Amino acid sequence: MTRLIFLGPPGSGKGTQAKTLADGWRIPHISTGDILRQALKEQTPLGVEAQSYMDRGELVPDKLVEDMVAERLSHPDTNSGWLLDGFPRTVNQASFLEQLLDKLAHRGVKVINLEVPDDVVVERLLERGRKDDTEEVIRRRLEVYRNETAPLINYYSDRLILLKVNGNQSQEEVTDEIKKVIAS
Ligand SMILES: Nc1ncnc2c1ncn2[C@@H]1O[C@H](COP(=O)(O)OP(=O)(O)OP(=O)(O)O)[C@@H](O)[C@H]1O
Numbered sequence: 001m002t003r004l005i006f007l008g009p010p011g012s013g014k015g016t017q018a019k020t021l022a023d024g025w026r027i028p029h030i031s032t033g034d035i036l037r038q039a040l041k042e043q044t045p046l047g048v049e050a051q052s053y054m055d056r057g058e059l060v061p062d063k064l065v066e067d068m069v070a071e072r073l074s075h076p077d078t079n080s081g082w083l084l085d086g087f088p089r090t091v092n093q094a095s096f097l098e099q100l101l102d103k104l105a106h107r108g109v110k111v112i113n114l115e116v117p118d119d120v121v122v123e124r125l126l127e128r129g130r131k132d133d134t135e136e137v138i139r140r141r142l143e144v145y146r147n148e149t150a151p152l153i154n155y156y157s158d159r160l161i162l163l164k165v166n167g168n169q170s171q172e173e174v175t176d177e178i179k180k181v182i183a184s
């Protein structure tokens with residue numbers, strides 16, 4: 001049973017790796033960013049509320065994403081495992097997730113921390129060209145990452161479930177390293 005949380009700065013390859021592995025293992029890839037972008041496209045109340053935060057590179061309020069993740073993890077397809085990409089992003093969200101997984105009896109979670117230098121992620125994001133991949137918004141997302149999300153490295157390291165992976169190599173090499181570290 002594989003249950004993985006992907007951590008790492010914007011552009012570190014969380015979505016790329018989570019999608020490849022989820023397709024191969026036939027388990028759900030749960031990306032909070034993708035769910036929010038879909039809600040935005042459909043102009044649901046959630047999407048409308050999230051839009052201004054996303055456009056500015058700010059985090060959407062915890063409660064909104066926590067409800068989304070609780071709803072998604074309640075689907076039966078997650079009983080065969082899951083990959084979480086983009087959640088948690090704050091210590092509050094991590095502590096919410098811990099309690100939720102406890103209630104759902106989802107055990108054996110591991111955290112993959114994709115390590116990629118800042119200059120490399122900026123270059124990748126400018127090339128990706130999503131709506132929030134402008135220089136100004138990227139700068140803000142990196143700042144938010146450092147202030148709000150990076151503390152999760154210690155949070156999960158303290159819980160002895162953090163696995164470091166060099167994200168600054170080819171996509172295939174990163175995938176192989178992830179498979180290796182979770183097996184060891
Ligand atoms: N190992 C890699 N080498 C080079 N480019 C990569 C690698 N992995 C991903 N990319 C590219 O970098 C960009 C960012 O990757 P991806 O969207 O997976 O990152 P992310 O961590 O999910 O970002 P975000 O948190 O902003 O959604 C994409 O254009 C992707 O194709």
Ligand SMILES: Nc1ncnc2c1ncn2[C@@H]1O[C@H](COP(=O)(O)O)[C@@H](O)[C@H]1O
Binds near residue numbers: 055061141
């Ligand atoms: N876990 C999250 N908490 C708050 N805001 C979030 C979260 N996940 C996504 N967001 C918002 O969506 C955009 C894009 O997310 P990506 O993971 O980069 O696709 C992010 O900047 C937040 O505004």
